[in-house]
Each structure stands twice: as C-alpha cells, then as structure tokens.
Amino acid sequence: MTDKSEPKPKKPWFKKKRIIIPSVLLLIAIGASGGGEESTNSASDDSSSTQVEASESAQPESKATIGTQVRDGKFAFEISSVKCGVSKVGSGSFSAKAQGQYCVVTMGVGNIGNEPQTFFGSNQKAFDTLGREFSNDTSADLYDTDSQAWLTEINPGNSLTGKVYFDVPKDAKLDYIELHDSAFSGGVKVYVN
Numbered sequence: 001m002t003d004k005s006e007p008k009p010k011k012p013w014f015k016k017k018r019i020i021i022p023s024v025l026l027l028i029a030i031g032a033s034g035g036g037e038e039s040t041n042s043a044s045d046d047s048s049s050t051q052v053e054a055s056e057s058a059q060p061e062s063k064a065t066i067g068t069q070v071r072d073g074k075f076a077f078e079i080s081s082v083k084c085g086v087s088k089v090g091s092g093s094f095s096a097k098a099q100g101q102y103c104v105v106t107m108g109v110g111n112i113g114n115e116p117q118t119f120f121g122s123n124q125k126a127f128d129t130l131g132r133e134f135s136n137d138t139s140a141d142l143y144d145t146d147s148q149a150w151l152t153e154i155n156p157g158n159s160l161t162g163k164v165y166f167d168v169p170k171d172a173k174l175d176y177i178e179l180h181d182s183a184f185s186g187g188v189k190v191y192v193n
Helices: 017-031 137-142
Strands: 069-072 075-091 094-111 115-119 125-128 133-135 151-154 161-168 176-179 188-191
Touching: 069 188, 075 137, 075 161, 075 176, 075 188, 094 137, 094 151, 094 176, 125 161, 133 161, 137 161, 151 161
Parallel strands: none
Antiparallel strands: 069 075, 075 094, 094 161, 115 151, 125 133, 125 176, 176 188
C-alpha cells in the first residue's frame, strides 16, 4: 500500500517567520527613535479643528476629545472616530482575527516639524476605564489594505489619515488613546468617552 498524502501547502511569504520576526524587530528599533519633543493639548490655528478651551466655570485644563487637535513632538494628531467590536481585519488568508475585539482608531497625523518624521502605529497606546494599557496590534494594521498608517514617513507640512488597531477584551470600554510622535515622547491623551 502506497501513501499518497498531499504535500503541505507553502505559507505565503509574508507569514514566514524569517520575514515576520526581522520586520517586527526593525519596526521596534525604528519606533524607538524619533522626535520626543514637548507634548501639548493646545489646539492649532486650524479653524476646522475643535479647540479645547477652558471656560471660567471649567477646570483650568480641559480634556482633549475626539475631533480635537493635539500635539506631541513633531506631530499634530486628530482622532476622528473610535469603533470597537470589530472581530476581523482583511480577507481570506490575508487577514487577522482579534483575540477579543479590535478597537479601530481613525486619525489624521500631520508633521508640524522642520524635517521628515516617521509615524509608527506601535508607538500609540489605548487605555480602558479599568486603567489597563493596550498596545497597537501591528499585524492588524498590516492587513488593512485601505490604511497603511503603521509605518509612514511624513514630510514637514504634510499629513496622512489612517487607522490604528488595538486588540482589547470583549468587555473592555476604552477611556482614552495616548498618542506619541516617538517611543520616548511624553504623549498626549485623547478621551473617547
């Protein structure tokens, strides 16, 4: 009796460990460098952005929320939406499935510095109402063919709009997103509730 088992199908090039591991290490190394200048919640002069202003009856510092432009280092950020409950990104074999649920943060990022600066999705963080910190899911970012904001160099004066994915537990409720221009910057919070 002859064994006529079919050979295992080959993995696509982008799923091979020899591609994934060096790529992730490169992203981490590059993400560790960057501007790291002072953070601020102040709104820009752009009239299309909602500005954070403190009224006489409000506390001295207002919280930045969705639609407010905030700055960290050489980047100005503006989150336009946060959508949770997404279970999968991509299609077919070119997809990623959430362990819990994806919270998709759609944002604009502009370079307000005087030299090119690379935006890394991996530098961004999400926090839930229980105080838990969540890192960016770079594999989900890779599978979103409509948004490649995870690793993009932005020249001075230019901006991009993209999505950053966070894989959080199904029962998690996000409180705020902490945005960074580099791995070493102070970061700035944008509240989503």
